[in-house]
Amino acid sequence: MTIALASVLEIHPQVAVRPEAFGALAYHYGNRRLIFLKHPDVVTVVQALHDHPDVQSTLSACGVTQDRWPSFIAALTSLETSEVVREREITG
Amino acid sequence: MSAKSLVEEMKRGLDAPICLTWELTYACNLQCVHCLSSSGQRDERELTTDEAKKILDDLRDLQVFYINIGGGEPMVRRDFFELLEYSVGNGIGVKFSTNGAFIDEEKAQRLAAMDYLDIQISLDGVDAATNDAVRGEGSHAMAIRAMDNLKAANFGQFKISVVVTRHNVSQLDEFKALADFYGAQLRITRLRPAGRGADTWHELHPTNAQQREIYDWLLKHGENVLTGDSFFHLNAFGEALPGLNMCGAGRVVCLIDPIGDVYACPFVIHDEFKAGNVRDEGGFAKVWKQSDLFLSLREPQSAGACASCGAFDACQGGCMAAKFFTGLPLDGPDPECVAGDADEALSVIARGSAPKPGMDHSKPITLTRKRLPVGA
Numbered sequence: 001m002t003i004a005l006a007s008v009l010e011i012h013p014q015v016a017v018r019p020e021a022f023g024a025l026a027y028h029y030g031n032r033r034l035i036f037l038k039h040p041d042v043v044t045v046v047q048a049l050h051d052h053p054d055v056q057s058t059l060s061a062c063g064v065t066q067d068r069w070p071s072f073i074a075a076l077t078s079l080e081t082s083e084v085v086r087e088r089e090i091t092g
Numbered sequence: 093m094s095a096k097s098l099v100e101e102m103k104r105g106l107d108a109p110i111c112l113t114w115e116l117t118y119a120c121n122l123q124c125v126h127c128l129s130s131s132g133q134r135d136e137r138e139l140t141t142d143e144a145k146k147i148l149d150d151l152r153d154l155q156v157f158y159i160n161i162g163g164g165e166p167m168v169r170r171d172f173f174e175l176l177e178y179s180v181g182n183g184i185g186v187k188f189s190t191n192g193a194f195i196d197e198e199k200a201q202r203l204a205a206m207d208y209l210d211i212q213i214s215l216d217g218v219d220a221a222t223n224d225a226v227r228g229e230g231s232h233a234m235a236i237r238a239m240d241n242l243k244a245a246n247f248g249q250f251k252i253s254v255v256v257t258r259h260n261v262s263q264l265d266e267f268k269a270l271a272d273f274y275g276a277q278l279r280i281t282r283l284r285p286a287g288r289g290a291d292t293w294h295e296l297h298p299t300n301a302q303q304r305e306i307y308d309w310l311l312k313h314g315e316n317v318l319t320g321d322s323f324f325h326l327n328a329f330g331e332a333l334p335g336l337n338m339c340g341a342g343r344v345v346c347l348i349d350p351i352g353d354v355y356a357c358p359f360v361i362h363d364e365f366k367a368g369n370v371r372d373e374g375g376f377a378k379v380w381k382q383s384d385l386f387l388s389l390r391e392p393q394s395a396g397a398c399a400s401c402g403a404f405d406a407c408q409g410g411c412m413a414a415k416f417f418t419g420l421p422l423d424g425p426d427p428e429c430v431a432g433d434a435d436e437a438l439s440v441i442a443r444g445s446a447p448k449p450g451m452d453h454s455k456p457i458t459l460t461r462k463r464l465p466v467g468a
Contacts, residue, residue, distance in 0.1 A: 016183070018108070018155040022101040025110065027157035029185055029208055034110065034157070036098060 001087065003077040005056035005069065009049045010088040017084075019043060026084045035082050042075050046085060099336060105343045105390035108154035108380065111320075113358045114348045116144075116175070117164040118453035121193050124216075124227045126255060126289040126296060128359055129349070131164040132455035137351040141171040143371070147348065148179050150376045158185035158208075162358070164350065164453075167194040173202065180208050189214060189253060191231060192238025200241035204248070212253040212279060213238055218266040222259055226296070239274050251318065253279045256306060257296040264309050268317070279318035280306075282325075285417040285427070286359040287449050293418070294443075303430055304329065325410035325426045328403035339412055342367065342389035346380065349451075354379045356389060359413035362450040396423025403431060419446030 003009070011017065014030040017037070024037040024046075037043050045062050052058040055076065059069055079085045119134035120127075139147070151159065159179065166172055166188055179186050187210035195203070195211075203209060213235050217223030220232035242250050252271045254260065260267075264280070271278040285293035298306060307326040310319065314334045321335035336344075341356035348354055352370040355361055367386050368379035380386060398409045410426020418427040419441040425433040 016155065016157055018157070020101075020106055021104070022098065025106070025157075029157075032158075032185070032210070038098060 001080055003055065003073055003080055005054065005059075005073070007055045007076075008053065008088045009055060009058075009076065009080070009085045011046060011049065012083050012086045015084050017043065017047065026079075028083055031083065033082065035079070035084050037079075037084075039075075042072070045072060045076075046079065049085060050088070099338050102336065102340070102344050103338060103390065103392075105386065108151075108156050109346050110157075110344045111160065111340065112151070112156055112346055112348065113160040113162060114147075115162050115164060115350050115358070116166040116172070117169050117350045118451075119168045120164040120191075121168065122165065122191050122228045122231055123455060124214075124231075124288070125292045126226060126257075126283060126287075127454075128284060128287040128289060129162075129164065129361055130287040130449055130452040130454050133453045134164075134168075135351050135451075135453060139350065139352050139370075141174065143352070144171070144175050145178055147352075147370055147376055148175070148182050148184060150370075151184055152182040154377055154380070156184055158187060161186055161188035163189075165191055165193065167199075176206065176209070180206060186210070187212060187251075190238070191227070192235045195238035195241050197241050197244070200238075200245035200247060204242070204245040210251060211242065211247070212251040213242075214253050214255075215267075216255050216257065217260050218263045218270055222263065225259070226255075226257065239276070243274055249275060249277055251277045251279045253281065255283050256280050256298060257283055258298050258302055259296070261298050261302040261305055264306075264313075268313065277316070277318060279320070280310075281320050282322040282411070282414075284359040284411065284413055285446075286413055287361065288454065290417045290446070290449055297428065300430070300432070303428060307333070307430075322411075325407045325414075325428055326430060328407040328430045330406075332406060337406075338408055341365075341412055342386040346386075348376065354383070356385065357413060359411070360416065362416070362447060364416070364447070365413075366450070394423045396421065398423075398425055398433070401425075401431065401433065417446055417449065 015026050015028050018025045023039050024043040026035040026037060045058055048058050048062055052061055059072055064072060115129055117134055117138060118131045120131040123132055167190055176186055185208035189212040192213045215223060215235045216226045223232040254267055268278050283297050307329045310333050323333055324337045327333055345357050346354055347358040354367045356365040367383035370376045395404050398404045412422055414427050415422050420427055420437055427434050427438055
């Protein structure tokens with residue numbers, strides 16, 4: 001899946017995120033993988049995904065300036081591949 | 093952030109361990125000659141069910157994702173399943189190591205019905221002769237029966253856990269084939285001179301030529317084989333093996349022993365590496381975050397005698413426990429240094445003069461078990 005500014009994402013329900021000094025550790029209880037989120041801003045964005053309609057509004061709300069969006073899209077793409085985030089399921 | 097600086101971050105320690113080993117009991121039906129915890133008999137100070145649950149509450153609060161349970165033989169504990177269910181119910185996944193003695197058909201089905209559970213069956217030889225020489229008579233059949241039961245119960249991918257010795261290095265391909273047959277994953281780890289292993293390490297540890305064999309084999313198969321990152325001393329051969337390539341003791345790893353003592357890693361049950369006890373005020377969290385020992389392990393460590401070696405970045409001087417229990421200085425080469433830099437120092441350390449493991453729960457050797465030859 002290609003992640004774009006319009007993507008609607010959430011943290012994978014089987015993933016736990018634990019903040020650490022360098023960013024955070026994410027653990028996927030399904031595939032037992034440990035993933036490192038290596039920047040605190042990426043952690044903030046990942047944890048805010050659920051509260052905003054799409055990636056772009058999440059980035060704006062988290063105060064990420066536009067020149068950094070490409071690197072955040074790249075980070076989210078990689079996190080989607082490792083199943084830390086996924087396409088949000090529409091409920092209710 | 094590059095991989096290297098991530099490792100530097102990890103060396104400064106984490107808010108909670110990634111890899112926490114909890115030996116539930118010193119009781120064991122076996123008496124493996126390389127047992128890291130010198131297990132055999134139950135310790136009467138063993139943590140109670142309530143105390144164990146309190147620890148699991150603390151680990152949940154620390155957001156520890158999963159724990160590695162071992163022993164002794166953890167399934168000996170009457171509250172084994174109760175603690176398993178309590179842990180998983182608290183969001184803490186469990187991987188437990190067992191010799192398989194107690195995984196009958198019924199237990200296999202019960203285990204297969206649980207989520208977030210991994211099982212490691214210990215096996216140190218593909219054939220009974222190789223395995224039983226280390227793990228005791230009948231232990232090969234015991235492990236195979238457990239694996240058959242797990243397979244029949246559709247447990248899914250369990251792990252076959254092998255401690256690599258000089259007698260089974262040549263069986264690595266066969267171990268892999270055995271794991272494939274069971275739909276299991278192979279895990280191979282390094283033999284440490286800890287516990288009863290301190291007495292047998294000199295006879296059992298792989299030769300220098302075999303270390304090269306292990307390295308080459310891991311380069312070829314490493315992506316599909318677990319190692320607990322235990323072979324990073326072999327990185328001095330060249331290309332790095334998969335994994336973090338660092339000693340995690342007290343930084344990302346620790347051990348809680350059956351009586352609640354917290355050690356820097358599962359291979360250093362000795363007062364020198366004891367950080368505290370979970371029964372102390374503040375519990376496990378305080379030991380992890382504030383103990384003098386763990387704080388000192390998170391300080392930059394000296395390369396010592398290895399500072400001038402070009403391979404230091406690759407091997408990091410190897411394993412602290414392996415050095416300690418062979419009597420080598422901690423800021424020098426690993427006893428299995430692939431450049432041979434520890435050989436001279438090792439050769440002058442008199443047998444028996446290295447530090448002794450801290451606690452011994454081995455069963456007494458009785459005349460019924462080891463009958464002396466008539467006339468001896």
